[in-house]
Every structure is written in structure tokens, then in C-alpha cells.
Amino acid sequence: MSGHDPRRRIPRTDALLSDPEVRAAAEGISSQVLRRAIHRAQENARRAEIAPQEVTAAVIAELNAFSPSSLHPVLNATGVIIHTNLGRAPLSQAARAAVSAASGYVDVEMDLSTGARARRGAAARAALLEACPAAEDALIVNNGAAALVLATTALAGTSRVVISRGELVEIGAGFRLPDLITSTGARLYEVGTTNRSHLADYREALEAGAGCVLKVHPSNYWVSGFTSSVEVPALRRLCDEHQVPLLVDAGSGLLAPDPALSGEPDLSTALREGADLVIASGDKLLGGPQAGLLLGRASVIAQLAGHPLARAVRTDKLTLAALEATLTGETPPVISSLHYDAQALRRRTVRFVEQLAGSFPGSSAFSIETVPHDGRVGGGGGAGVPLPGWAVQLPEAAAAPLRQGHPAVLTRISGSHCLLDLRCVPESEDTVLVAAVQQALSLLAAQAAEGG
Numbered sequence: 001m002s003g004h005d006p007r008r009r010i011p012r013t014d015a016l017l018s019d020p021e022v023r024a025a026a027e028g029i030s031s032q033v034l035r036r037a038i039h040r041a042q043e044n045a046r047r048a049e050i051a052p053q054e055v056t057a058a059v060i061a062e063l064n065a066f067s068p069s070s071l072h073p074v075l076n077a078t079g080v081i082i083h084t085n086l087g088r089a090p091l092s093q094a095a096r097a098a099v100s101a102a103s104g105y106v107d108v109e110m111d112l113s114t115g116a117r118a119r120r121g122a123a124a125r126a127a128l129l130e131a132c133p134a135a136e137d138a139l140i141v142n143n144g145a146a147a148l149v150l151a152t153t154a155l156a157g158t159s160r161v162v163i164s165r166g167e168l169v170e171i172g173a174g175f176r177l178p179d180l181i182t183s184t185g186a187r188l189y190e191v192g193t194t195n196r197s198h199l200a201d202y203r204e205a206l207e208a209g210a211g212c213v214l215k216v217h218p219s220n221y222w223v224s225g226f227t228s229s230v231e232v233p234a235l236r237r238l239c240d241e242h243q244v245p246l247l248v249d250a251g252s253g254l255l256a257p258d259p260a261l262s263g264e265p266d267l268s269t270a271l272r273e274g275a276d277l278v279i280a281s282g283d284k285l286l287g288g289p290q291a292g293l294l295l296g297r298a299s300v301i302a303q304l305a306g307h308p309l310a311r312a313v314r315t316d317k318l319t320l321a322a323l324e325a326t327l328t329g330e331t332p333p334v335i336s337s338l339h340y341d342a343q344a345l346r347r348r349t350v351r352f353v354e355q356l357a358g359s360f361p362g363s364s365a366f367s368i369e370t371v372p373h374d375g376r377v378g379g380g381g382g383a384g385v386p387l388p389g390w391a392v393q394l395p396e397a398a399a400a401p402l403r404q405g406h407p408a409v410l411t412r413i414s415g416s417h418c419l420l421d422l423r424c425v426p427e428s429e430d431t432v433l434v435a436a437v438q439q440a441l442s443l444l445a446a447q448a449a450e451g452g
């Protein structure tokens, strides 16, 4: 290296670490991330991609762009309420506040009045029982799949779980409930066919010897035509005859019947009709955090809680806090979105389109309309049930810039249009959303101008 080598002028690591502007930008960022940013900028200068005097600014720019979590909040304008790729249920304000409050040290397993150890999650369990009085007891685990594995493992052991061939569900991302159940050593006794199962099929299985009967709600598909299945009351009588427990995996987590989803099974009804145990997810139609809910007979819950696997699927304090607040706080967003009045949604959508047209002169270059659009429940319930509503219709090309914008906006592509359904977007975000659409359309207008 000659004495004139510009690389000698690259700021040294210790100089950058003590630079006041770098230190300000590094506030709240780990020293590892800071050192990585410094080394990257120095390396770029060594390769002459930036000048030595640009290194400090490069480090600061990288630190300013850094976000401690790479999960970005997005606006769900798809009209799909429980969107698996977008984190399923958004938490209520009460649940968000509870999560924040529970994130430090908390009395999750302590009775503060006596200082003695207390049952973990007692308040969340009590809230669940209050919301579903048909259950004698409840257990909360990590997610619905964990609840199912724990229940079948603890109740069937190495004997067989009787299940209809019409209820062998794949829940998504290639995960199949039958594989899940057999993964811990339980064995299946499949009965009936894809479209039809009869009580006699179940009887034959129980006479051959089985550990429990499992009824699974096909939450993400439906079979129509020449079909029949056996409902809970009939299964109850059969299970009584053979002294085996009856499990119902309801999936969606509706606590009581909902008129908006008449075909959807709910936990209270399944228990009243005779299920010993019902299983559901916390982040589907309950609108809470990811959790697996097990409700039913006290003796059955005790058996599950005492199984070694229960410790492996234990919920953390943040989940318990969010679940309790979901059950005791204001109506969660999932339920508001589900019950969104179609006329109210239409008025809001029309207003949105007017705002868009009024504040964006270039908008007349595009066709922007209010059109009818059915929302959907999405993952874990109401398969095939349309939720009548409305959407803003934009050119299809708007979808990509909206998805890549800040905030990211997820829309629905239908035909050759990009549809913006406001059902699941908090009304307080409308101004932000109008601005995001304006920006996306401006980008399209600029691209069109460039393209000639």
C-alpha cells in the first residue's frame, strides 16, 4: 500500500463506536448489530464502493433503517378475517395492553396475598369457564394442534382413536391431523367413507376395542351431495355403552352459536350434547392469541393436565394475559369484522372512494369503483360461507405497490382487478389507507407515463 492509499482514510472501528452521531443512531440496538453495520460500511469502502468519508453516514443510514423485529404490521384489505399468512386474529386493544403489562415479571404462578405458589394461568382459565359455563374445567395449551395431540395421547394411549374417514383433515402447510395424532404412538381406527359414516361403523370399531372417539369439524372444506355423518348426541350414547371418552375438535373456537355462521359448531353446544372434551384454537373465531383450548369434564381435564406432554405444550404468560383480556375485554376485531353490517360497509367504502377521487387529481385516469364483494371467515371456520359486503375496485397493477408500500396493504386479486375490502381494516386507518392507495396509483401513473 502506498502512503496515498485512500483505504488508510477509512474510519477505524473504535472511532466509529465513539462517534456521537453513530452512538445516537445505535440507541436500543445490540452491539453485535452495530459492529456488523460498521464492518459492512468499512468493507464497502475497502472495495471502493463508497468513499472513506462516506463510511460514518453509511453506518448511520443502516442503523436508522434497522428494525428490531422484521415482522411488519400490515393492513388486511383482503376481506378474509382469519388470514393465516397475516397472523390469523388481530388482538383487541385490551389484549394488546395485557400483553404489554405481562411482559415483565408477573405473578403468573404466585398468590401475592400469601406468597405461595399458585396454579399457572388460573385467571385465564376462570375467564374461559365463565364464558363457557357448559364446561366443568379447562386447560390452555400452545395451539389447537398441541391440544389435539395431548388429548389423544393422554386419553387413547397406545389404543385406537376412532375417527370418520370424512374427517381426516389437512389443516394447512401440509400438516395432517391423522399424522399428528399417530406421531405420539396413538393408532387410528378409521371408519366409514369420505362422504358417508354411520353409527354402525363406529359401533363396530368400539366393539373391536378403542381408546376414544374423535369427531373433527371439517373447518376448511365441506362435502355436499350424498353424505351422512354421525352427530354428537348419537356418539354420546354409543360411547356410554362402551365406556370410552368422546372428543370433539371444533377447530374454530366459537364459544356459543353465532347467527352469522349457522353451520359452525360451537363449544357450548358440543359439551351440552355430550362431548367429554372439546378442542379449539384461541386465534380463530374467539379472536384471541394463538392457543389451544381444552374444555370439558373435570376428570378428563385432570388426566390431561397430569400427562408429561402437558408441560411440553404449556402456554407462556403473554398468551395467558392476552386470552384473559380477549374474554373479558371489548369485542375483539374478528367478531366485529364477522358482524360488519353490509350497508355500513357500503357507506364507508363509498366515502373512501370519494376521498380518494377528491384528494388525488390523477385518480380520474383510473377506474375506481365501489363494487359488491363477499368477505370470508378464512382459516378455521365458516368454510364456503360468504359474508356479503363491498370493496373498492382498483386496477390489478395496484396490488404490488400496495403490498410493498409503508404500511404494507394486502388486497384481493379477482378477475383483472385489485379489490380493497375495508371489512378487516380498522376505521381509524382509513386516512392512512387513502394515502397508501394514492401513492400506489401515483406510481402506476408515473410508470404509464414512462412507458409512453
Ligand SMILES: *Cc1c(COP(=O)(O)O)cnc(C)c1O
Binding pocket: 143, 144, 145, 146, 148, 169, 171, 216, 217, 218, 219, 220, 249, 250, 251, 252, 280, 281, 282, 291, 292, 380, 381
Ligand atoms: C385449526 C384447526 C386445528 C389446528 O389448530 P392450530 O391452532 O392451528 O394448531 C385443528 N383442528 C381443526 C379442526 C382446526 O380447524
